[in-house]
Amino acid sequence: MSNNVKKAEGKLGVLVVGLGAVTTTFMTGVLMARKGLAKPVGAMTQYDKVRVGKGADKKYLKYDEIVPMAKLDDIVFGAWDVYPENAFESAMHCQVLKEKDILPVKDELEKIVPMKAAFDKNFAKRLEGNNVKDCKDRWDMTEQLREDIRNFKKENGVDRIVVLWSASTEVYVPVNEKIHYTLADLEAAMKANDVENIAPSMCYAYAALAEGAPFIMGAPNTTVDIPAMWEMAEKTKLPIAGKDFKTGQTLVKSGFAPIIGTRCLGLAGWFSTNILGNRDGLVLDEPANFRTKEVSKLSTLESILVPEEQPDLYTDYYHKVRINYYPPRNDNKEGWDNIDIFGWMGYPMQIKIDFLCRDSILAAPLCLDLVLLSDLAARAGRWGTQRFLSFFLKSPMHDYTKGEVPVNHLFQQYAILKNAIREMGGYEADQEID
Numbered sequence: 001m002s003n004n005v006k007k008a009e010g011k012l013g014v015l016v017v018g019l020g021a022v023t024t025t026f027m028t029g030v031l032m033a034r035k036g037l038a039k040p041v042g043a044m045t046q047y048d049k050v051r052v053g054k055g056a057d058k059k060y061l062k063y064d065e066i067v068p069m070a071k072l073d074d075i076v077f078g079a080w081d082v083y084p085e086n087a088f089e090s091a092m093h094c095q096v097l098k099e100k101d102i103l104p105v106k107d108e109l110e111k112i113v114p115m116k117a118a119f120d121k122n123f124a125k126r127l128e129g130n131n132v133k134d135c136k137d138r139w140d141m142t143e144q145l146r147e148d149i150r151n152f153k154k155e156n157g158v159d160r161i162v163v164l165w166s167a168s169t170e171v172y173v174p175v176n177e178k179i180h181y182t183l184a185d186l187e188a189a190m191k192a193n194d195v196e197n198i199a200p201s202m203c204y205a206y207a208a209l210a211e212g213a214p215f216i217m218g219a220p221n222t223t224v225d226i227p228a229m230w231e232m233a234e235k236t237k238l239p240i241a242g243k244d245f246k247t248g249q250t251l252v253k254s255g256f257a258p259i260i261g262t263r264c265l266g267l268a269g270w271f272s273t274n275i276l277g278n279r280d281g282l283v284l285d286e287p288a289n290f291r292t293k294e295v296s297k298l299s300t301l302e303s304i305l306v307p308e309e310q311p312d313l314y315t316d317y318y319h320k321v322r323i324n325y326y327p328p329r330n331d332n333k334e335g336w337d338n339i340d341i342f343g344w345m346g347y348p349m350q351i352k353i354d355f356l357c358r359d360s361i362l363a364a365p366l367c368l369d370l371v372l373l374s375d376l377a378a379r380a381g382r383w384g385t386q387r388f389l390s391f392f393l394k395s396p397m398h399d400y401t402k403g404e405v406p407v408n409h410l411f412q413q414y415a416i417l418k419n420a421i422r423e424m425g426g427y428e429a430d431q432e433i434d
C-alpha cells in the first residue's frame, strides 16, 4: 500500500515536562525494553493489530507494518522539572518500580538531568523545588523554553522532537475569550505578563509548537484546549493532543458506561472515588488543582449516556468524582465506582467496581503511544487537534466554539484510532466488524 507519510528517519527527541512517577516509569520501561529486559505491555503501538482490507484480502497488521513508526531505539529522552533529581534518583524516589527493574538502566537514567522548569508556584502550591528558571515575564519564559528545545536538538543530534506534559496538574484556568481565543491576544498576554491567564504549561506548548514539535497535554490543564493554541497549531502545521491520560477509573468508566447505554438500562447515579498517595495525589489535594481534574473526569459520562437522547433513562443522574490523598498507598491507587442503575419498570440495581490499580504503570504505555503517534501524525502532515488520539485521553479536545461534541465512548474512540492508522497507511477507512 502506498502512503504519503514521511519516513521515521533519525532520532526522535522526547522532551517531557515533569520528571516524576509517570515519566520515570515510562523512560525506565522504554530503556529496559530496548535491552530486552522488559515488555512494553499495554502499548498499542507495540502490540495492537489493525485489520486492513476486507473479505478474502483482509489481514491483521501491527501499526509499524501499516505506517512508518519511530522505533524504541530511536528515542532520546530529555526533561524539565522543578526538582533537580535525575531520572534515576526520581525513579527510585517515586517507588513505582522495584530497584531490580531500574538498576540495569541506571547509567542511562542518570544522564537524564532535568532542565530548569518554567514554573510559577501559584499554579501548584504544594511543590517546593528550586530547579526553576528566573523569568522576566511569560514571554521570556517561552523564549527560554524555546532555547532549551533548540539546544537539546543540537546537543543530541535529534531529527524530530515531541514535547509531552506529564507534570503536576496546574490550578484550573477558565477559558477567557479575551485572552485565549486568538493567537494575537495570547501572545499579547504573554508579553504583558498576565500571570493569571497564562499558565506555565501554555509557555511550554507555545515553545514546542514554535520550535516545530507536536505537543501533548497529559494532565487535565486547559493549556492547548483553547482556540489560540489551535490557531498556533494551524499556523505551524503541527499536531496537538490532550487532555489528561485516560488510565484507570475513567478507562473503566468509558468502557463500562456503554454496557448500560447499549442495553438501554437507566442510570440514577455514579459515584467515583479514589485514594492515592503519590505526589500527584498531594497536588490534587489542593482544591484549585483538583477542580481541573474534576472538570476533566466529569466530562466522560455526559457524552456516552446522553439525557437529551434518552430522557427516561438518563435525566438528572447524579455524577460525582472525588480524589483523596492517602499516603500509605503511594502510586497504588484504589478507584471505587458505585453505580446505581435501574431496569424494567424502574427497579433499582447496583454495580460496584473496585480497581486496585497502579497509576504510573497504566500511564507509561500511554506516554509511549501518544508520543509515537503524535510523531507519526506530524510526519503524515496532520495538524491541529488529533481526534484519533481521544482513545488515550480522559477529556478529548473538541471545538466547543462550534458546539462539537467529544467522543468518550472507548470503542468508538478505538474505531477512530484504527481508521486513522488505515488512512495514513493508504487503506480505506471502514466500519466493518473485525
Ligand SMILES: NC(=O)c1ccc[n+]([C@@H]2O[C@H](COP(=O)([O-])OP(=O)(O)OC[C@H]3O[C@@H](n4cnc5c(N)ncnc54)[C@H](O)[C@@H]3O)[C@@H](O)[C@H]2O)c1
Pocket (backbone or CB within 6 Å): 017, 018, 019, 020, 021, 022, 023, 080, 081, 082, 083, 094, 117, 118, 119, 120, 124, 127, 129, 166, 167, 168, 169, 170, 200, 201, 218, 219, 220, 244, 245, 246, 247, 248, 278, 279, 280, 359, 360, 362, 363
Ligand atoms: N498516573 C496516571 O494515571 C495519570 C492519569 C492522568 C493524568 N495524570 C497526570 O500526569 C501528571 C504526572 O503525574 P505523576 O504521577 O507523574 O506526578 P508527579 O508528581 O510524580 O510528577 C510530576 C512532576 O512534575 C513536576 N512539575 C510540576 N510543575 C512543573 C513545571 N511547571 N515544569 C516542570 N516540571 C514541573 C513536579 O516537580 C513533579 O516532579 C499529573 O498531572 C497527573 O495528574 C496521571
